[in-house]
Amino acid sequence: xxxxxxxxxxxxxxxxxxxxxxxxxxxxxxxxxxxxxxxxxxxxxxxxxxxxxxxxxxxxxxxxxxxxxxxxxxxxxxxxxxxxxxxxxxxxxxxxxxxxxxxxxxxxxxxxxxxxxxxxxxxxxxxxxxxxxxxxxxxxxxxxxxxxxxxxxxxxxxxxxxxxxxxxxxxxxxxxxxxxxxxxxxxxxxxxxxxxxxxxxxxxxxxxxxxxxxxxxxxxxxxxxxxxxxxxxxxxxxxxxxxxxxxxxxxxxx
Amino acid sequence: xxxxxxxxxxxxxxxxxxxxxxxxxxxxxxxxxxxxxxxxxxxxxxxxxxxxxxxxxxxxxxxxxxxxxxxxxxxxxxxxxxxxxxxxxxxxxxxxxxxxxxxxxxxxxxxxxxxxxxxxxxxxxxxxxxxxxxxxxxxxxxxxxxxxxxxxxxxxxxxxxxxxxxxxxxxxxxxxxxxxxxxxxxxxxxxxxxxxxxxxxxxxxxxxxxxxxxxxxxxxxxxxxxxxxxxxxxxxxxxxxxxxxxxxxxxxxxxxxxxxxxxxxxxxxxxxxxxxxxxxxxxxxxxxxxxxxxxxxxxxxxxxxxxxxxxxxxxxxxxxxxxxxxxxxxxxxxx
Ligand SMILES: Cc1cc2nc3c(=O)[nH]c(=O)nc-3n(C[C@H](O)[C@H](O)[C@H](O)COP(=O)(O)OP(=O)(O)OC[C@H]3O[C@@H](n4cnc5c(N)ncnc54)[C@H](O)[C@@H]3O)c2cc1C
Numbered sequence: 369x370x371x372x373x374x375x376x377x378x379x380x381x382x383x384x385x386x387x388x389x390x391x392x393x394x395x396x397x398x399x400x401x402x403x404x405x406x407x408x409x410x411x412x413x414x415x416x417x418x419x420x421x422x423x424x425x426x427x428x429x430x431x432x433x434x435x436x437x438x439x440x441x442x443x444x445x446x447x448x449x450x451x452x453x454x455x456x457x458x459x460x461x462x463x464x465x466x467x468x469x470x471x472x473x474x475x476x477x478x479x480x481x482x483x484x485x486x487x488x489x490x491x492x493x494x495x496x497x498x499x500x501x502x503x504x505x506x507x508x509x510x511x512x513x514x515x516x517x518x519x520x521x522x523x524x525x526x527x528x529x530x531x532x533x534x535x536x537x538x539x540x541x542x543x544x545x546x547x548x549x550x551x552x553x554x555x556x557x558x559x560x561x562x563x564x565x566x567x568x569x570x571x572x573x574x575x576x577x578x579x580x581x582x583x584x585x586x587x588x589x590x591x592x593x594x595x596x597x598x599x600x601x602x603x604x605x606x607x608x609x610x611x612x613x614x615x616x617x618x619x620x621x622x
Numbered sequence: 623x624x625x626x627x628x629x630x631x632x633x634x635x636x637x638x639x640x641x642x643x644x645x646x647x648x649x650x651x652x653x654x655x656x657x658x659x660x661x662x663x664x665x666x667x668x669x670x671x672x673x674x675x676x677x678x679x680x681x682x683x684x685x686x687x688x689x690x691x692x693x694x695x696x697x698x699x700x701x702x703x704x705x706x707x708x709x710x711x712x713x714x715x716x717x718x719x720x721x722x723x724x725x726x727x728x729x730x731x732x733x734x735x736x737x738x739x740x741x742x743x744x745x746x747x748x749x750x751x752x753x754x755x756x757x758x759x760x761x762x763x764x765x766x767x768x769x770x771x772x773x774x775x776x777x778x779x780x781x782x783x784x785x786x787x788x789x790x791x792x793x794x795x796x797x798x799x800x801x802x803x804x805x806x807x808x809x810x811x812x813x814x815x816x817x818x819x820x821x822x823x824x825x826x827x828x829x830x831x832x833x834x835x836x837x838x839x840x841x842x843x844x845x846x847x848x849x850x851x852x853x854x855x856x857x858x859x860x861x862x863x864x865x866x867x868x869x870x871x872x873x874x875x876x877x878x879x880x881x882x883x884x885x886x887x888x889x890x891x892x893x894x895x896x897x898x899x900x901x902x903x904x905x906x907x908x909x910x911x912x913x914x915x916x917x918x919x920x921x922x923x924x925x926x927x928x929x930x931x932x933x934x935x936x937x938x939x940x941x942x943x944x945x946x947x948x949x950x951x952x953x954x955x956x957x
Contacts, residue, residue, distance in 0.1 A: 384894060385760050394760070405859075405876045463735050491738075493875070495755055495762075498717070498738045498774075499726035506730035511806035512695075514723045517869070527810070530719070531870060531878070533823045537692075538810045551876040552862070552869030583735030583767040587750065590761045599908075599918060605927035609935035612907075613943055615923055619884055619905060621827050621851050622940065 369423030369521070371414040372476075372483045374469060374501075375403040375442065377435040378494040391588040394494075403438050405551040406489030412556040413519065413549060414487060415446035421521065423484075424448055430468050432457040436572050443567035444559035451573045459495065463582030466503035472575055473508060485526070488548040490515050497584075505546035513539055514548040623708060624650040626659045626678075627701055627715035627724065633668020635661075638716040640782035642775045643676040645743065646714050647785075650677070652745045653711055658682060660704055660796075662697050664690050670791040675784035684796040688805065692720065696804035698727030703798050705732065710770060712745070717774035725774050734768040741779040745771075754779075757875030757898040777879055778902040820854045822871065827853035828882045830873055830900070831861060834889015834910065834929050838866040843933040844888060850940045856880065858890050874899035889929045892917025909933070 379394050380402040386395045403411075414425045427442040429435045430453040439450035453468050460468065473483065486508075488501035498514075505512030518529035526547065527540045559567075602611040616622040626646040628639040635643070643659065650657040656679040661669050666683045673681055684700045701724065705713055713728065715721040717739045729736035741761065742752040748765045754776050755762050766773065822828060829844045829851075841855065848855045856873040857866070873880055875895040881902035888909045890896060897920060900906065908921035909932045918924045925932050 381756070382893065382895075385756065461735065466730075493756060496739060496757065497736070498722045499729060499736055502723065502726035503730045506727065509803075512727075513807050514694075514726075515719050532719070534821050536812070538812060539807055540810055541807045552872070555863070555865070584737055585765040585767070587763040587765055589755070590752075590763065592758070592761055594920075597922065599921050600923050602907075602923050602925050603927075604925065605931045606935035608925040608927070608932060609939035612925065612932075612936045613939045615907065616851065616884075616940070621853075621884060622943065 369417055369421040369485070370481065370483045371417055371423065371425045371485045371487065372473065373407070373410045373414045373425065373427045373442065373447065373487045375407040375411065375427060375429050375438055375489070376492045376494070377401050377429060377431045377438045378404055378492060385591065387589050387591065391590065392586070393589070401434070401437065403441070404489050404491075404493030406491065406493075406549060408556040409551055409553040410487040410489055410549045411442045411445055411447060412554050415557075416554065417485070417521065418446070426451060426483075428453065428469065428472060430460060430465050430577070431455055439572055440567045440570070441559065443570055444563040445557060446563065449573070450570065451575065453575050453577045455577070455579070458579070459586065460579075461582035461584040462497040462499045462503065463584070464580040465582075466500045466507065467580060467582075468577035469500070469504050470507040471577065473504070475575070482544070484543045486510070486544075486546045488546070490548045490550045501546050501548035508546070510544055510546050511541040512546040512548070513541055516547055516549045517552045519547065519549070519553065623655050623710045624653065624657050624712045624714065625705060625708065625710040626657065627713065627721065628659050628661050628669065629716060629718065629721055630661055630663070630666060630669050633665040635669050635672055636716070636718070637782065638718050638721070638775075638777050640672075640676070640784075641778065641780055642714055642716050643673070643678070644780060644782050645775050646712070647677050649712060649714070649743055649745050655711060656680075658708070658710070660684070660701055662689050662700055667793060670793055673791045674788040675786075677785060677789055678791050679789075680792045680794050682794050682796050684798060686798065686800065688800060691809050693805050693809070694720070694723045694727050694807060696800050697724045698731060699800060699804050700796060700798040701728050702731040704796060705770060712771045712773070715774050717776050722774050725772060729772050732770065732772070734770055734772050735766060736772040736774070737764060737766045738774050739776040740773045741776050743773070757895060758901065759875070759894040759898050778881060820852065822854045822856050822873070822878045822880055825854035825880070825882050827851045827884045827886070828856045828873070828880050828900075828903070829853055829886045829888065830856040830858065830890055831867070831888045831929070832858040832890030832896075833860045833864075835861070835866070836889070836930070840930060841867065843930055843937060846937050847886070847933055847940075850937060850944070853882070858893075858896050887917050887921070888933065890917055891915050892920055
């Protein structure tokens with residue numbers, strides 16, 4: 369099994385987001401960087417797959433030089449190889465991102481390395497375009513399943529579960545395939561100290577993709593307007609019981 | 623023409639699809655073009671009844687038996703083939719899991735950019751969209767290019783509005799030239815029946831628990847309230863990470879988006895990534911020990927106090943009200 373996991377470097381914003389004065393970026397002066405929760409699960413799943421089935425795992429990102437941190441984080445968890453598609457820091461839109469990833473995968477294939485699985489997070493935490501995985505699958509002529517919350521590999525096929533409005537659905541596809549996964553797939557492990565030290569020494573392979581215009585161009589970022597409203601305090605601790613029941617009745621829930 | 627891809631259950635368009643039709647109708651008016659819709663799967667024709675209130679000129683129906691089951695690439699093939707023929711200015715769908723997936727395939731096939739999760743569209747030249755990032759805690763204004771504009775509409779970005787003026791909807795059958803490879807991803811029949819529980823996404827009332835619930839066992843009081851109100855239990859990401867509840871219960875950016883009549887947030891701080899999952903709730907009730915917790919400022923109702931004490935009291939009160947016994951008259955608490 370050869371698995372490729374694609375991740376994206378994003379600001380680690382746990383709280384309120386503030387913007388730079390030109391409204392082009394999130395103000396990251398006081399923030400760290402990470403990959404999104406969905407991608408953490410993709411990395412974890414790749415590590416488990418190689419533990420279970422043997423083979424090799426590779427992590428790839430398109431981003432600035434600083435994104436080597438995220439590649440090393442993934443290697444600290446057990447991913448063996450890393451590829452950086454190095455950009456000048458500008459954000460690439462989904463069309464351009466997918467095209468660069470496809471080119472890298474084709475170059476790998478030409479060098480004799482092909483992947484049984486290419487994994488993505490369902491959407492990146494920041495730009496959330498919901499399409500890079502699908503575009504890569506389409507260009508490589510591979511089946512693609514998105515929104516995966518459970519998966520099993522056997523006999524050259526992948527069986528997955530996805531959550532729907534009313535429950536769960538199961539889908540399957542033959543390998544090779546492209547999968548986009550969601551948080552909940554697994555509980556990602558923490559990196560070990562030896563893992564970190566080993567990852568630090570590993571080489572990172574680099575490719576310099578050509579900047580492309582994908583057709584979706586950011587003009588500016590804005591914070592959503594918070595609607596003004598008042599909160600009615602119904603009481604404290606146990607003495608709010610009757611008021612709560614009154615609210616439930618007013619909303620016709622009782 | 624503006625072409626709206628609508629999702630339906632046995633011919634009843636989903637709520638999100640009615641929102642899309644509302645957005646698409648405004649767009650068509652701005653552009654001075656007709657609005658068409660496309661429905662895939664059996665019984666799609668039944669949708670035309672509702673579509674008369676949404677100014678749809680033609681409903682394109684793809685009820686090929688092979689499309690009866692959801693197959694994203696085949697559904698996308700159908701829409702892309704239709705678009706090639708009717709040459710719409712815009713193709714617009716929902717940003718539901720299915721809608722988003724199908725539209726991504728459509729975009730890939732048509733080699734066009736796609737703007738996902740739009741909340742506003744200014745259909746001039748340039749064509750400007752406002753779209754959600756970070757699950758909706760941040761917005762982006764973007765210039766969308768492409769000969770055909772492809773976009774998905776964020777759930778609950780607007781309210782579905784049926785028009786009192788009904789129009790006649792023509793129907794038109796599609797016979798897409800599907801290929802075997804469009805069916806490479808197959809849905810397999812479900813093993814194991816539904817749990818019989820009300821799902822988070824559909825519940826009228828959701829009781830969400832956060833770190834303040836204290837433990838996995840602490841959720842028993844939330845379960846009891848859910849039973850009493852006929853609702854579902856949800857949770858924050860911290861609770862999922864601690865292993866107190868399964869991820870399928872998580873509400874938020876990386877969990878489920880809910881739209882109940884009432885969301886009761888128990889011991890939840892109200893972090894922005896959680897709020898984007900419950901923002902569509904009609905009412906929010908916060909139970910929190912900290913009167914300054916962000917959730918309190920964003921709620922319609924709040925009780926300041928310990929989750930377990932508050933829920934024990936309210937559960938007892940509901941049982942009393944339900945059992946029809948003489949209600950104990952408690953004195954209104956002083957604020
Ligand atoms: C990319 C990304 C995606 C994310 N996605 C999600 C998501 O989908 N869903 C989500 O929920 N979070 C998400 N988060 C995490 C989010 O930022 C918060 O960390 C999380 O929501 C906090 O959970 P909490 O409110 O339960 O815990 P805390 O922030 O620890 O808050 C606990 C609250 O409980 C109150 N409390 C404590 N004890 C009691 C008591 N006895 N009685 C009553 N109240 C009490 C406290 O006053 C406090 O307000 C995401 C974060 C990132 C970076």
